[in-house]
Amino acid sequence: MQVSKAFFKVALKRLPSIIPYFIIFVVVALVMTGNSKENADFSSQKLDLVVIDNDDTEASRELKKYLLKGNNEKTLRSDDDEYIQDMLYHEMIDSVITIDKGFSDKLTTGETEGCIEALTVPSTFTSQYSNSIIDRFVTSAEMYVSTGSDPAEACRKAAEMSDTTTNVELSTQKSPLGNGLAYYCQYYAYIIICIIINGLAPILMRFFSLDIRRRIDVSALPLYKKNAVIIGVTSAFVFAVWMAMMCIAQATYGGFFTERGMYCLLNSFVLTLVVTGIALVVSVMCKSIDGISGITNVISLGMSFLCGVFVPADLLGGGVLSAARFLPVYWYIKANNMICGLAGEVYDANGILRSIAVELLFAAALFTVFMVLSKKKMHDTE
Structure with missing residues (x-):
């Protein structure tokens, strides 16, 4: 199909610039996860x-x-x-x-x-x-x-x-999935936003350029089908990214082939769909490829700090959490905390599914916004 061919042609040209992003952010995820120690060791220091x-x-x-x-x-x-x-x-x-x-x-x-x-x-x-x-x-x-x-x-x-001493035992929070996988899934929210928007939005912006739009318009496909194809090929792109990151996590930590692990996979996949929607909207609204990096930083860091990626949700104030409820990453982290037993949350299958359902609503809303904006974009003459 002409639309999908055009997309992958542009994607192949952008691939050399996407791979470094993927490698860098995966390394960052592994390093951040490695810094989340399962045990803390304390010993007296001699002066x-x-x-x-x-x-x-x-x-x-x-x-x-x-x-x-x-x-x-x-x-x-x-x-x-x-x-x-x-x-x-x-x-x-x-x-x-x-x-x-x-x-x-x-x-x-x-x-x-x-x-x-x-x-x-x-x-x-x-x-x-x-x-x-x-x-x-x-x-x-x-x-x-x-x-x-x-x-x-x-x-x-x-x-x-x-000289009287007291034995003190420190209790550390340990996830049933293992802290390594639990924190990898937690930081995944930040990493996937950076990779998808930085990697996908420039491709889509090039795809929506006037020259390529005119080539696509030659085909007899109606606009809604063209948009459906764009969503389909972008979903295939992000699915490949998601699969690669999950394979890295499985190879490094294991644990996905359990009930909790399957919920982790589902939760991360739905978030990836949400981020795909964000990337689609950004690609339509952004005027310059040079501005993608700044937009990505604002979105990724803003949602990560507000929603409990970098700071545990149980340490955030009530006002912050109330505002964060309007962001998709909040519901991803809430589900992840219930799955992994982090931030004082307990395992609740119904609660996990409710949070994932909210993420799906965000994804549907973002895809709808994209369809509306892209319709206007396709008719622009500049």
């Missing part, structure tokens, strides 16, 4: 501390031992202020803690303020941490002194109390 004990009493020695426990003790070759500042600036040491003379006596009277000085780089974690452990220790020691303990015993008890 490089210099502790100067000018009091040299049993109490101050207990404090010094407490400060250095679990950290690395460092020494200074000079007490010159400029030298110390250089050591801190170049991160050769994390903190210089000085216990002033009279610390033990002041602990007895409760006048310990200012008798321990921590020199660190301001407004850093080390600064906050150093002051925190010192304040916690001194407060505990003063409490024991007030109950009748001598300074040395109070410092020992304070150190023992500070």
Whole structure:
């Protein structure tokens, strides 16, 4: 058929510029998915501390031992202020803690303020941490002194109390499909918009150029059939893109050959139809191929941030989600969250199908808008 031949002829010419988009965005999808770790590992960090004990009493020695426990003790070759500042600036040491003379006596009277000085780089974690452990220790020691303990015993008890540990177990959200596939499907919304609009809209704009329109008009096909053929060949194009991306996901993560996996396939396919409709409308309305990239960024990033692609839907405000309901990607993400158990959603087959049905309504509306706009476009003489 003349229309389909013309489309694929233009598409073949644009293919070299489409393939890099496909490769780049698929790599981005895999990288973004890889950054969504299934497990988070936390371990304590050792600080490089210099502790100067000018009091040299049993109490101050207990404090010094407490400060250095679990950290690395460092020494200074000079007490010159400029030298110390250089050591801190170049991160050769994390903190210089000085216990002033009279610390033990002041602990007895409760006048310990200012008798321990921590020199660190301001407004850093080390600064906050150093002051925190010192304040916690001194407060505990003063409490024991007030109950009748001598300074040395109070410092020992304070150190023992500070050594008390609690096992903390972090609970991470894990999808029944596996986090890799779940997040791949989530980021698919952003990726497919970028690929389809950047890849398809320039082809269609060239296809709607006056020269090619006149060649098509030579045929005896009525306009609605020409538009139907255009929709058909564009659907074949995006189906190939969708299949390629799903094959990559299956090869990388697996999981599509399950009930949830089939819903993922259906959901992503319907979204691809929606994006096809967006690309069709953009191709008719956009005046210049150079403007496609900017339009794509606005649509892809705007819907991704508003609808829960980049930020989990359960962290978005109620006002944002209310506005996002008028966008197709919102319903795609809602269905994906129910399928994969993300963002606090639970698996609900009826809810999934309702969300997919809303996506289909968006697709139908976009194709209808395209038919109306293309009718006007086909009759333009410029």
